[in-house]
Amino acid sequence: xxxxxxxxxxxxxxxxxxxxxxxxxxxxxxxxxxxxxxxxxxxxxxxxxxxxxxxxxxxxxxxxxxxxxxxxxxxxxxxxxxxxxxxxxxxxxxxxxxxxxxxxxxxxxxxxxxxxxxxxxxxxxxxxxxxxxxxxxxxxxxxxxxxxxxxxxxxxxxxxxxxxxxxxxxxxxxxxxxxxxxxxxxxxxxxxxxxxxxxxxxxxxxxxxxxxxxxxxxxxxxxxxxxxxxxxxxxxxxxxxxxxxxxxxxxxxxxxxxxxxxxxxxxxxxxxxxxxxxxxxxxxxxxxxxxxxxxxxxxxxxxxx
Amino acid sequence: xxxxxxxxxxxxxxxxxxxxxxxxxxxxxxxxxxxxxxxxxxxxxxxxxxxxxxxxxxxxxxxxxxxxxxxxxxxxxxxxxxxxxxxxxxxxxxxxxxxxxxxxxxxxxxxxxxxxxxxxxxxxxxxxxxxxxxxxxxxxxxxxxxxxxxxxxxxxxxxxxxxxxxxxxxxxxxxxxxxxxxxxxxxxxxxxxxxxxxxxxxxxxxxxxxxxxxxxxxxxxxxxxxxxxxxxxxxxxxxxxxxxxxxxxxxxxxxxxxxxxxxxxxxxxxxxxxxxxxxxxxxxxxxxxxxx
Numbered sequence: 001x002x003x004x005x006x007x008x009x010x011x012x013x014x015x016x017x018x019x020x021x022x023x024x025x026x027x028x029x030x031x032x033x034x035x036x037x038x039x040x041x042x043x044x045x046x047x048x049x050x051x052x053x054x055x056x057x058x059x060x061x062x063x064x065x066x067x068x069x070x071x072x073x074x075x076x077x078x079x080x081x082x083x084x085x086x087x088x089x090x091x092x093x094x095x096x097x098x099x100x101x102x103x104x105x106x107x108x109x110x111x112x113x114x115x116x117x118x119x120x121x122x123x124x125x126x127x128x129x130x131x132x133x134x135x136x137x138x139x140x141x142x143x144x145x146x147x148x149x150x151x152x153x154x155x156x157x158x159x160x161x162x163x164x165x166x167x168x169x170x171x172x173x174x175x176x177x178x179x180x181x182x183x184x185x186x187x188x189x190x191x192x193x194x195x196x197x198x199x200x201x202x203x204x205x206x207x208x209x210x211x212x213x214x215x216x217x218x219x220x221x222x223x224x225x226x227x228x229x230x231x232x233x234x235x236x237x238x239x240x241x242x243x244x245x246x247x248x249x250x251x252x253x254x255x256x257x258x259x260x261x262x263x264x265x266x267x268x269x270x271x272x273x274x275x276x277x278x279x280x281x282x283x284x285x286x287x288x289x290x291x292x293x294x295x296x297x298x299x300x301x302x303x304x305x
Numbered sequence: 306x307x308x309x310x311x312x313x314x315x316x317x318x319x320x321x322x323x324x325x326x327x328x329x330x331x332x333x334x335x336x337x338x339x340x341x342x343x344x345x346x347x348x349x350x351x352x353x354x355x356x357x358x359x360x361x362x363x364x365x366x367x368x369x370x371x372x373x374x375x376x377x378x379x380x381x382x383x384x385x386x387x388x389x390x391x392x393x394x395x396x397x398x399x400x401x402x403x404x405x406x407x408x409x410x411x412x413x414x415x416x417x418x419x420x421x422x423x424x425x426x427x428x429x430x431x432x433x434x435x436x437x438x439x440x441x442x443x444x445x446x447x448x449x450x451x452x453x454x455x456x457x458x459x460x461x462x463x464x465x466x467x468x469x470x471x472x473x474x475x476x477x478x479x480x481x482x483x484x485x486x487x488x489x490x491x492x493x494x495x496x497x498x499x500x501x502x503x504x505x506x507x508x509x510x511x512x513x514x515x516x517x518x519x520x521x522x523x524x525x526x527x528x529x530x531x532x533x534x535x536x537x538x539x540x541x542x543x544x545x546x547x548x549x550x551x552x553x554x555x556x557x558x559x560x561x562x563x564x565x566x567x568x569x570x571x572x573x574x575x576x577x578x579x580x581x582x583x584x585x586x587x588x589x590x591x592x593x594x595x596x597x
Contacts, residue, residue, distance in 0.1 A: 009405075012506065016401035020415070023398055026474065027422050030433035033443065037436055047436045048443050091326045098323035106320075109328050110592070116335040118527060118582065120535025122552050123571045126559060127338020130345055130568075147334035154327060208424035215538065219559065231428050235542055244436075247429035254425040262417065 031251065038244035046239060057245035070230065070246065076141055077227035078253075081211040083146060088153045088206030089199060093192070095154075096161025110158075117155035121215025124151060129219040144220035149210045156209065157202045164198030197265045204261040208254055346568035353562045363569035372554075373570075377577070380550045383465075383540070384533040387472040391529050392522065394473070395480030399521075400514065403488040404496075416485060423478045431471050431539055438462040438470070463545025471543045476532050480525035487521030488514065523589035527582050534578050 037044075041052025061070050099106060116124075128148045132139045139145070172194060176186040192199070214228040221229060227250055234243050346363055349356040367373050398419065406412045422430060437443045438461040445457040460466055491514065499509050515522075537552040551574050558567040585591070 010506075013405045016397065016405055019397055020401050023394060023477075024418060027419065030437055030474070031422070031425075031430060033436050034429065034433040047439055047441045048446065091330065094323040095327040098320040098327075101317065101320035103320035103324070105328075106324075109324055109331070112331045112335065113327070116331055118531035118535075118578070119335065119339070120531070120552055120571075120574065120578070122537055122556055122559075123342060123535070123575065124335065124338060126555075126564075126567065126571065127342045128334055130341045130564065131338050134341065147330065150330050151335045154330060158327065204424065212424075212426040212428075214426075214428055215535075228426060228428055231426070232538070235428065235432055243432070247426070247432070251425050251429055255421075258421055258424050 034244045035248050035251075037241055038248040040241040040244075044241055046241060046244075057241040058249070060240070060242045061245055061249070069225065070227075073225045073227045073230040076224060077211055080141055080146060080149070080226060081207045083142070084149050084153055084210035085203050085206035087146075087150060088157045089203050091150075091154060092157030092161050092202050093195075093199065095158050096165055097187075099158075099162065100165060113155040113158050116151045119151070121152070121213075122218065124148060125216045125219035128216075132220065138222060139220045140222040141217075141224055141226060144222065145217045145226070148216040148220050149213050152213060152216055153206045153209045156205045160198060160202050160205065164195050164201075168195065197268050200261050200265050200268075204258065207257055211254065211257075212250075342568045342571050345564055346572045348565045348568075350563060350565045355564055363565045364573075367566065367569050367573065376549060376551050376554055377573075379548065380534055380552075383468065383472065383550065384530050386469055387476065387533050388526060388529050390469070390473050391477040391480040392526070394477045395484045395525055396518075396522070398481050399485040399488050399518070400510075402485060403491075404514075419481055420478060427475055428538065430475060431542060434467060434471055434474070434543070435462065438467050463543070463547060465544070465548060467543045468540055468548060471539045472533055472536070475539065476529050479528035479532065483524035483528070484518055484521040487518040491517045519589050520591060523585050524591055527585055527591070530581055531578055534574065534581075 033048075036050070037046070037048070038057055039053050039055070040050060040057060041054045042056040044051035095109075099110075125148055128144050129139060132144045137143070168191075172190050173186055176190045181189065212228055213226075214232060217226060218229060218232070225233070231243070231246055231250070234246065345355065347359050347361070349358050349360045349362065402412055402415055406415060435442070439445070440457045440459065440462070442462065444461060445454070448454040448458065449456075495517075496509055496513055499513055504512070534550075535552055536550060537556045540548055540550040540553050541556075551570065555567045555570045555574075558564075558570070
């Protein structure tokens, strides 16, 4: 817009680009400090300078003595995150489909999801903890904590499904129906494949938000910790770079999951773009819906949260 | 499943079946717990046992303690400062991405760069400031090495400063994403018309971009305010125990099983947050933005 001349950019571009760069440094700078410090030598401390380079503190994590139950909490966190992922994906898709109809109490469900999203996490955990206490059920990571985490991931899933469906072109569905597909066939063979990139986005949110969840989980977790709670306990009583090593490991897991999700979305988009080019006919009818449905703008989809 | 054609236009149970799991989870793990918190706020407390009666002592004690007002003022102060900073960051970053980055691929790439930290651990991102801001941290070391300070600056860590830095670091994303979304939907032709009509860059921002991205701004504001008001771990760690917030105080009560007073505090906090959200929603129709 402002940059209408084809030669050169206005000074504001450079000012804003500088601001953006500073912001990205602000986002990633501190994290990279932790990654570097986790490779401290055995005699290194919590701050720079580096006192040698070693994997000592990663080893200390598995040595059990001071770091608590790292292996156990890690495997619980992964299992819980996968449970939350599956439930978030299934429930969000169903809800997304439901909201394409008009139905009584749609507004109520919608506002409840939003309220659940902005509810302070610790208070929600308190409520869930009280509920289990009154019901006489022992809280555990696979029951009370799982439920508490779903109140956080499902609203995100729902909002992403809204964004995805708002770009979905119903023509494909109608075409499938005209060709005699049953309702579930249309869903399974037409709707879901088209929405796949958005669904991967929902899965990414389900996994990572659960894997790192802390405020909602802290009260209803029961007796066995997840990894973020283990880290939280460490922030108060561990004063060695083992804490940073744990931070590096858990962030590495997150990065692997994020990379896998984003790469698969990008691959799907690429394949679609290629097929589109191959079929000139497809371009007329579907150019609007197919390539933009979810993938290219999955960031924005996620963003509707 | 395959209903006769006529029936599909009239009542159908499909949406109710489809929305049932979501509604069930929300009712069981959000609705009922919320009601229980309200109920327990009227219960009495005998040492560590909850006594189911109806008393107002939790509220009267809460509202008669001067500490309560200090805590709420402190929490509101954090919320307003962080809101202002994240608003400036969110607007500037989105504006840059939407209107200055020409290639859609670059735009999405840079946008993702801003969102990736959201999918990593908040606790780790928070403590990563400690080796930077501490007394012997990187920042102090550099300042002294450069001769800009002759002794370590103490205010950098375990202070309001570090609390605000951590909040901005953790939550600015919640401002960027909604604002980016509404800005990306602004029709370029509107702006071109304004520029052709002689509008300055500044007028384009104040008269077109800001009004058209106000739903995003409102949504981001709701998130940031609710997150800061509901936080307890950032203020605990980053203030080094020297500052507190409403929920941090509440978590201390919960730790010693003082559920009824904590619940009363929770009800007050929720009322205030709800009022703030309601004010924002009155000004801007957020629902239309959310449901696409």
